[in-house]
Amino acid sequence: MYLTMDFEGKTAVVTGGARGIGRGIALELAALGSNVVIADMAEESAREVVAEIKAGGTRSYYCETDVTQQWSTDDMVEAALEEYGQLDVLVNNAGVGGSSGFTTRKKPLVEDWQATFDVNVYGMVNGTQSVEKYMVDRGYGKIVNISSISGRVGRSGFASYAASKAAAINVSQAWAYKLASHGINVNAVCPGLIWTPLWQDIAKWRKATDEQNAGMTPRQIFQQTVSESVPLGREQTPEDIGKAVAFLASDRARSITGQALNVDGGIRMN
Ligand SMILES: NC(=O)c1ccc[n+]([C@@H]2O[C@H](COP(=O)([O-])OP(=O)(O)OC[C@H]3O[C@@H](n4cnc5c(N)ncnc54)[C@H](O)[C@@H]3O)[C@@H](O)[C@H]2O)c1
Known part of the structure; x- marks a missing residue:
C-alpha cells in the first residue's frame, strides 16, 4: 500500500494558527491539500492567514476560539464539521509564555502558572476532549500537540512555562494510550x-531579568542562544515545525503514536 502525504479532501484544525508556528503549520497542511480551520482569538491576523491559504487554492475558515474554554473548543469542532463535513487532524498549538507582564518578572507568579497551564495544558485537553467522540466513532484521527524542548528537562528560569510543556508531553502519551485502539x-x-x-x-524577559543580557537587543539575545546551543547552527522556522507536524498527521506515520519529536537542530538528543 502506498501511504501518501496528500491531505486532499481532509480537514485540519490548528489552534493558535493566526501567527508564528501555528501559521507555519496551517500553511504547510494547506500546501498539502488540506482544508484548514484557524482557531484563535486574534481575529485580524487569523483572517490574514485564511486569506493567504485561500489565495493558494485550498479552503480555509476562521473560528474564534479560546482553547481554555471547553464550550469554545466544542464550538470549534462543530464549526469545522459543519463547514467541511469531516475532521481528520487536530493540532493543539496555542500557547503562552506566562500571564500579562511576565516579561518583567524574575520568577513566575501564581498567575503565570495558571495562565501557562490553562492554555498550554488544559487548552490541549479541551481540544482533544471536543474531538474525541467524533474521531472514536469514525475510527480515525490524528492529533498533534505542540510541546517544547523546554518540556524535556527542568532548568533554572521560567519553571511555569517549562513545566506546562513537560505536562503536554505526558498528556499526549496518556491520550495516545487511550485512543490507540480507536485508530487515532x-x-x-x-x-x-x-x-x-x-x-x-522570552528575549524581553531575559533582557529585563538577566544582567548579562541587559545591553543586548532581544534579537541579539535570541541569536546568541541559537549560536550557543544549536548543533546545526541555525534557528528553526515555523515551516520546519509545519513539516514535522504534517508528517505525524499523515498516514505515513500510521505506526507512530505517543512520541515526542524534537525539531530543534539537535539541541536535545533523546
Ligand atoms: N517560538 C518558539 O521558539 C517555541 C519553541 C517551543 C515551543 N513553542 C510552542 O509553539 C506554540 C506556538 O508558539 P509561537 O511561538 O508561535 O507563539 P505565538 O505567541 O507567536 O503564537 C501563539 C498563538 O496562540 C494564540 N493563543 C494564545 N492563547 C490562546 C487561547 N487561549 N485560545 C486560542 N488561541 C490562543 C495566540 O493568539 C497566537 O496566535 C506554543 O505552544 C509554544 O509554546 C514555541
Whole structure:
C-alpha cells in the first residue's frame, strides 16, 4: 500500500494558527491539500492567514476560539464539521509564555502558572476532549500537540512555562494510550528556537531579568542562544515545525503514536 502525504479532501484544525508556528503549520497542511480551520482569538491576523491559504487554492475558515474554554473548543469542532463535513487532524498549538507582564518578572507568579497551564495544558485537553467522540466513532484521527524542548528537562528560569510543556508531553502519551485502539494517533512535537512573538517575549524577559543580557537587543539575545546551543547552527522556522507536524498527521506515520519529536537542530538528543 502506498501511504501518501496528500491531505486532499481532509480537514485540519490548528489552534493558535493566526501567527508564528501555528501559521507555519496551517500553511504547510494547506500546501498539502488540506482544508484548514484557524482557531484563535486574534481575529485580524487569523483572517490574514485564511486569506493567504485561500489565495493558494485550498479552503480555509476562521473560528474564534479560546482553547481554555471547553464550550469554545466544542464550538470549534462543530464549526469545522459543519463547514467541511469531516475532521481528520487536530493540532493543539496555542500557547503562552506566562500571564500579562511576565516579561518583567524574575520568577513566575501564581498567575503565570495558571495562565501557562490553562492554555498550554488544559487548552490541549479541551481540544482533544471536543474531538474525541467524533474521531472514536469514525475510527480515525490524528492529533498533534505542540510541546517544547523546554518540556524535556527542568532548568533554572521560567519553571511555569517549562513545566506546562513537560505536562503536554505526558498528556499526549496518556491520550495516545487511550485512543490507540480507536485508530487515532496522538503525538507531540517539541520545537526548539523559533523567532516568533512568543520568543520575542522570552528575549524581553531575559533582557529585563538577566544582567548579562541587559545591553543586548532581544534579537541579539535570541541569536546568541541559537549560536550557543544549536548543533546545526541555525534557528528553526515555523515551516520546519509545519513539516514535522504534517508528517505525524499523515498516514505515513500510521505506526507512530505517543512520541515526542524534537525539531530543534539537535539541541536535545533523546
Ligand atoms: N517560538 C518558539 O521558539 C517555541 C519553541 C517551543 C515551543 N513553542 C510552542 O509553539 C506554540 C506556538 O508558539 P509561537 O511561538 O508561535 O507563539 P505565538 O505567541 O507567536 O503564537 C501563539 C498563538 O496562540 C494564540 N493563543 C494564545 N492563547 C490562546 C487561547 N487561549 N485560545 C486560542 N488561541 C490562543 C495566540 O493568539 C497566537 O496566535 C506554543 O505552544 C509554544 O509554546 C514555541
